[in-house]
Amino acid sequence: MTRRAIFAAVFVAVCAVVGVATLGLNTPRSKPQVSASPLVPPTTWPDYGPSGPGFVAPAGAEGDLVALGYRLVTETYAIIGPDVSQPVMRFAGNSLSCQDCHLNAGTVRSALPLVGVFRKFPWISPDGKREVTLRDRLNECMTHSMDGRPLPDESREMNALVAYVKFIGGPPAEPSQPMPRPALPADAARGAEVYAKVCTTCHRPDGQGARIGSANDGQGYRFPPLWGPDSFNSAAGMNYVSIAAKFVMRNMPRGVDPKHPQLDVQQAWDVAAYLHTQPRPIFPTGRR
Numbered sequence: 001m002t003r004r005a006i007f008a009a010v011f012v013a014v015c016a017v018v019g020v021a022t023l024g025l026n027t028p029r030s031k032p033q034v035s036a037s038p039l040v041p042p043t044t045w046p047d048y049g050p051s052g053p054g055f056v057a058p059a060g061a062e063g064d065l066v067a068l069g070y071r072l073v074t075e076t077y078a079i080i081g082p083d084v085s086q087p088v089m090r091f092a093g094n095s096l097s098c099q100d101c102h103l104n105a106g107t108v109r110s111a112l113p114l115v116g117v118f119r120k121f122p123w124i125s126p127d128g129k130r131e132v133t134l135r136d137r138l139n140e141c142m143t144h145s146m147d148g149r150p151l152p153d154e155s156r157e158m159n160a161l162v163a164y165v166k167f168i169g170g171p172p173a174e175p176s177q178p179m180p181r182p183a184l185p186a187d188a189a190r191g192a193e194v195y196a197k198v199c200t201t202c203h204r205p206d207g208q209g210a211r212i213g214s215a216n217d218g219q220g221y222r223f224p225p226l227w228g229p230d231s232f233n234s235a236a237g238m239n240y241v242s243i244a245a246k247f248v249m250r251n252m253p254r255g256v257d258p259k260h261p262q263l264d265v266q267q268a269w270d271v272a273a274y275l276h277t278q279p280r281p282i283f284p285t286g287r288r
C-alpha cells in the first residue's frame with residue numbers, strides 16, 4: 001500500500017469508530033418508563049446508561065418527584081435552562097445538563113457518581129464549624145457548574161433533586177480513586193496538542209461542542225462546550241486542573257474504558273491544564 005492508501009484506510013477506520021461511538025450517543029435519550037409498582041429504590045448499583053436497563057420511575061406522588069429529579073439531571077436545560085419559556089424557571093445560566101459531568105444520570109463509577117452520596121450529607125467540616133447540607137451542595141453545582149442561581153430550598157425542583165439523590169442513595173458510594181501525579185508539571189502547550197488530536201472530533205476545535213438543535217432552542221448539547229460563555233464558570237470543580245485531569249483520563253474520549261484509558265497520566269494533566277487556560281464565565285457572573 002502507498003502511504004496515501006494507508007492514510008486513507010486509517011482515516012476510514014477512525015471515522016468508523018467515531019461514527020459508531022457517536023451513534024450510540026446520538027440516539028435520543030428515551031423518556032423514563034413509569035412502573036406500576038410503588039417506590040422501590042435500587043438496592044444494587046443502578047445503570048441508567050443507554051445500554052443498561054434504564055431508569056424506571058416509581059408510581060405515586062413520591063415517584064413523580066423522583067422522576068422529575070431524574071429529568072432535571074438528564075435534561076437540565078429543558079426544565080431550568082436559560083432558554084425555557086418561563087423566565088422565573090431559568091435557574092441554570094448555561095445549557096449543560098448535570099449528566100454532562102455526572103455521566104448516565106450519576107450512575108457511572110468513574111464519573112462523579114451520585115449513587116450512595118445521599119448519606120454523606122450533612123457534611124460537617126473537621127473543625128465542626130461548617131455544615132454543608134445536600135441542598136447546599138446541589139446549589140453549589142447550580143451556581144458554579146451550571147453558572148446559574150440557586151434553587152430555592154423548598155422549590156419543587158430542589159425537592160425533586162434531593163428525592164432522586166436519595167432514591168439512588170442506597171448502594172455504597174464509590175470510594176474516591178486517587179489520580180496519579182504527572183512526571184512533569186502539567187503543561188497547557190502540550191495539552192493543546194492532545195486536545196487537537198483527541199478531543200476536537202466531538203468538542204470541536206473551538207471547544208464550543210455541538211448543539212442538538214440550534215442556539216437558544218433549549219435542546220442542549222450532543223457534545224457539550226468545554227469553555228466559552230455557555231460553559232461551567234471559574235468557580236466550578238471542573239475548573240480545577242486535578243479534578244478535570246482525573247475526569248478526562250477516566251472518561252474521555254466518551255465511551256473509553258476507565259480501566260484501560262486512552263490518555264496516559266501526563267496527557268490527562270496536560271489537556272486539563274489547557275482547558276484551564278481557556279476563557280469561561282467568571283464567578284460571580286452577574287448575569288442576572
Ligand code: HEC
Pocket residue numbers: 072073076096097098099100101102112113114117120137138141142145146161165232236237238243
Ligand atoms: C461541569 C461539570 C458538572 C456539572 C454540569 C454538574 N456537576 Fe455536580 N459536581 C461536579 C464536580 C467536579 C463535583 C465534585 C467536586 C469536588 O470533588 O469537590 C460535583 C459534585 C456534586 C455533588 C456532590 C457529590 C459528592 O460525592 O459529594 C452533587 C450532589 C452534585 N454535584 C450534583 C449536581 C447536579 C444535580 C447538577 C445539575 C444541576 C450538577 N451536579 C452539575 C461537576 C459538575
Ligand code: HEC
Pocket residue numbers: 018021022025096099100101103104194195198199200201202203222223224225226238244247248252253254263271
Ligand atoms: C466521542 C466524542 C467525545 C470525545 C472524542 C471527547 N469527548 Fe468529552 N464529552 C463527550 C460527551 C458526549 C460529553 C457529555 C457526556 C454525555 O452526554 O454523556 C463529554 C463531556 C466532557 C466533559 C464534561 C462536560 C463539560 O461540558 O465540561 C469534559 C471536561 C470533557 N468531555 C473533556 C474532554 C476532553 C479533554 C477530551 C479529549 C481528551 C474529550 N472530552 C473527548 C464526548 C466526547
